[in-house]
Amino acid sequence: MTTGYAFPDLTHLFAPRSMAVIGASEKEHSIGNHAMKNIMEFSDFKGKLYPVNPKQDNVMGLTCFPDVASLPEPVDVILVVIPAKFVREAVEQAGEMGVKFAVILTSGFSEADDWGRAEEAKLVEISQRTGIRIYGPNCPGLVNFNMPLGMSFSPAYRNDIAPGSIALATQGGGLGRNMVQHKDRGVGFTNWASTGNECDLQVADFIHHMAGDPEVKVIGCLIEGFKDGPRFAAACLRAAEMGKPVVGLKVGRSEYGAKAAASHTASITGSAEVNATVFRDLGVIEVDDLDELVDVAQLLARKLPTGDEKIAIFASSGGAASLCADNVGTGGLELATFTPETTQRLADGLPDYAAIGNPVDTTSISISHPDAYRDALLATATDANVGLVLAPLPMDYGNYSVINGESLIAVQAQTDVPIVPIWMSERQGDGYHTLAEGGLTPMRSLRNMRKALRRWIDYGSWLASRDASWRPAVIDAGAGAVDTLTRTLTEIEGKRELAAAGIPAAAPELATTAREAEEIAARMGGPLAMKIVSGQITHKSDAGGVKLNVDVDNSGVIHSEIIANVKSKHPDATLDGVLIEPMAPHGGVEAFVGVARDPVFGHVMTFGLGGIYVEMFQDVTRTMLPVTKAKALQMVNQLKSAKLLTGYRGQPPRDLDALAGLVVKVSDYVAAQSDRVEELDINPVWVGAEGEGVMALDAVIVVKA
The missing domain is CATH 3.40.50.720 (NAD(P)-binding Rossmann-like Domain)
Incomplete structure (x- = not known):
């Protein structure tokens, strides 16, 4: 079941x-x-x-x-x-x-x-x-x-x-x-x-x-x-x-x-x-x-795809063949390369002025020699490299369209490679109805063909990569009610929870006074990150509550400055103190991992570049929970900016194995506390080069009160 x-x-x-x-x-x-x-x-x-x-x-x-x-x-x-x-x-x-x-x-x-x-x-x-x-x-x-x-x-x-x-x-x-x-x-x-x-x-x-x-x-x-x-x-x-x-x-x-x-x-x-x-x-x-x-x-319904299908174009109009090829290219689809045997069959059966590459343009033999048209179509459709044949039909040509339609139907009966006619004319004559009655379902435009074929092939890719053991957590856990009574964990509370769940996170300490800040800084050594701690302030930078690369000697002064900045912008907020932790090493890339509860489908994870870029570029991928390691790596590769993590123009590849491991542990943490956690943002996640690991540098966790 x-x-x-x-x-x-x-x-x-x-x-x-x-x-x-x-x-x-x-x-x-x-x-x-x-x-x-x-x-x-x-x-x-x-x-x-x-x-x-x-x-x-x-x-x-x-x-x-x-x-x-x-x-x-x-x-x-x-x-x-x-x-x-x-x-x-x-x-x-x-x-x-x-x-x-x-x-x-x-x-x-x-x-x-x-x-x-x-x-x-x-x-x-x-x-x-x-x-x-x-x-x-x-x-x-x-x-x-x-x-x-x-x-x-x-x-x-x-x-x-x-x-x-x-x-x-x-x-x-x-x-x-x-x-x-x-x-x-x-x-x-x-x-x-x-x-x-x-x-x-x-x-x-x-x-x-x-x-x-x-x-x-x-x-x-x-x-x-x-x-x-x-x-x-x-x-x-x-x-x-x-x-x-x-x-x-x-x-x-x-x-x-x-x-x-x-x-x-x-x-x-x-x-x-x-x-x-x-x-x-x-x-x-x-x-x-x-x-x-x-x-x-x-x-x-005609055939399930593998995701690797290469396309052949078969036409009797050079313009229709070229326009169809344009749509294949803009759709990210790939034309097949005919085998030498197919090329020879086409050369033997078509006139010298016909185009026998891919696309195939039979020219006027579709009128004068319908048998040659049919043989050429059969050679194209049975080529070992062809997964689907497109047949653009730019106009209604009366009874000749009927004859050509019958050829398409006859050849389709001899192969399981789908032959897809595209009826481009506004006049739906007897040829159109011949194709429909023969089960070939004419598409109504090249644009429609391009979109449908892209979906078809993408589904084949999904089938090939599908993890049959994966089961959405929402099926068993339910979506859960989005609770209006919530509280936001302080960053220290949040990072302690993450660390307890095995998620790499910095180990911060809290300074309530400038004197405590100096003592903690001396113990840690610099450079340091210092951030305001308040359950009422989520965007700390906007409030002047974040200072990076702080020298140990300046820690007390920076503590006082942060408190003053935040009080001026949020005079009614309760301030718990200032968080102090070591800065992450230089040279990392910042990523973002977030989870939010959708009222219909439960917790959904969002992943993308971190820092300010997640809001600026909106280049993110999403997935339902649970997230497996394979799915985490897939999320990375789906980003338009994936090269910044996989290595680009002299930049080293990042530690994707450690990043995927962090994503999986975040998924496991939320799944284990699905009734309690409403929202989680880890931004940024510091991602080092291969072997350097990852670190959650900031965390906002919203839980039911």
């Missing part, structure tokens, strides 16, 4: 053996009528179906029951399409008789007003008391495309059925249906869960279910906010274990988007930086838009 969570078995929600439609109706164009039609006319549901409506004796030829309590058996699913004021009674009756699931399409609950919020809370109580699981309310329904079965009132459902291997779990109904309608370019879906208010079942539950569904190859998710961060992490970890890539689009990454998402869902939108960190750590491929989500998902 991956997690400590008891994820529900949703088998009979997606494939019920019996159903009841609460609010079924004969009235044309009514919600209840659409719901019945979608099941009876446009689905292949072979189980028992019971209409429920006290005002009708039968609906669409089926005997109608006055209420849920009158049903002859406890069905697997009730589909609820009645006004909000009647929903609670229907769900209560269903729960008491042993119904497994309630799919509540009705709106007017927590998204609406105080009455709706109170009513939704009562639905949760019914679920917890009786065991009935609730999907929704305020949702467009649940669709199993491979059956098919549409538990929905949408009149669009009948036109959206496209069986496939991509599953969707979304918090947005309209945006979810937007992705479903990519069926028109050949994308197929196993099922679609759009979870609405998530008063009970949430996106995480559906990701977990989809991870175990043998018909699912890829999971796409659209997130507006997180009901339960640890649960989401556990579900995504399960998907990774099952080899099911998750492609995620998070709404609310900007301040504007976050406000809009908050008005649409009661979930916590969260910090964009933290959300992106969680996605990356869990292997969730974060995308920027709906079409990108579908592009990436369909690529993954």
Whole structure:
């Protein structure tokens, strides 16, 4: 078992053996009528179906029951399409008789007003008391495309059925249906869960279910906010274990988007930086838009990448080939070098004026000699060095586009190397539809291709480097409440805690008077660092409370100067004295290690250059806890400024082994005290050359009071 969570078995929600439609109706164009039609006319549901409506004796030829309590058996699913004021009674009756699931399409609950919020809370109580699981309310329904079965009132459902291997779990109904309608370019879906208010079942539950569904190859998710961060992490970890890539689009990454998402869902939108960190750590491929989500998902459904794929470009337009090559280069992708055998096959089959390197430009033979075009494509796609073939198609060329599309489909059937057409024209003629119907899913621009291909290959790299034993601490520890009652440890207290945890830290002493400062300085020897100690002052330098490279003979004077500086800027602050410690050796590089508690995903570590540079350049990397040594070294290498630590222009490499060890010990320290530590900043961490070690020179630790 991956997690400590008891994820529900949703088998009979997606494939019920019996159903009841609460609010079924004969009235044309009514919600209840659409719901019945979608099941009876446009689905292949072979189980028992019971209409429920006290005002009708039968609906669409089926005997109608006055209420849920009158049903002859406890069905697997009730589909609820009645006004909000009647929903609670229907769900209560269903729960008491042993119904497994309630799919509540009705709106007017927590998204609406105080009455709706109170009513939704009562639905949760019914679920917890009786065991009935609730999907929704305020949702467009649940669709199993491979059956098919549409538990929905949408009149669009009948036109959206496209069986496939991509599953969707979304918090947005309209945006979810937007992705479903990519069926028109050949994308197929196993099922679609759009979870609405998530008063009970949430996106995480559906990701977990989809991870175990043998018909699912890829999971796409659209997130507006997180009901339960640890649960989401556990579900995504399960998907990774099952080899099911998750492609995620998070709404609310900007301040504007976050406000809009908050008005649409009661979930916590969260910090964009933290959300992106969680996605990356869990292997969730974060995308920027709906079409990108579908592009990436369909690529993954066709083939899982290794991360080492080299690209071939195959075109019949020199301009399209060159522009495509530009996009490959700007995307950081790599063109393949053809083997001599492939080059010879292309030379034998194409005219002298064709380009037979990579990119390949067949010129007009795509019109005059379609067989030669097809043979050249097969030679390209089966080259030993080629991991994917791009086929940019700049214009609709009538029936010739159909013939070329058929060639792409025919060659794809002979290799597992993906052939990816890019349909660049605004005219979607028969050639476009030929490709879509053949399962090649034309991408709509070179820009879209570049982004999708970059995500695809990066996922292969993540797979290759993934530590299958790593498990986010938040799954077991929970996120924890961000406590408003906190206190900041003094630097001396903080460094003592760090030292006790095995984290290299200076051993400071406290001088309450100038005389004590002189005595301590004489004992330590110089040069010295002297810093104000006060639980009310975090930014000591800004208050004039830090002096570096102090001579032993000046220690008493500097002590008095620091006290005077701080009192002038913070007259009401309580000053404990002045910390004195030896200066770190010259020649080190300063790094920064911080940990803060996110309200959704718990403690997250931030690493970067230290001193003033962490704020100036914002060049940082983040990760969830726990941090392994390999992950710590990975964080170093992800910095844009990594060369300052690894060695640059005559500067020696730093002691990365010791730095990684410090990062791991910080992670272990916070994990061991996860209920107590709210925030930790070690800035700077002095990093010596190889073999010289590291030292925490300043530490701010915030704990629960």
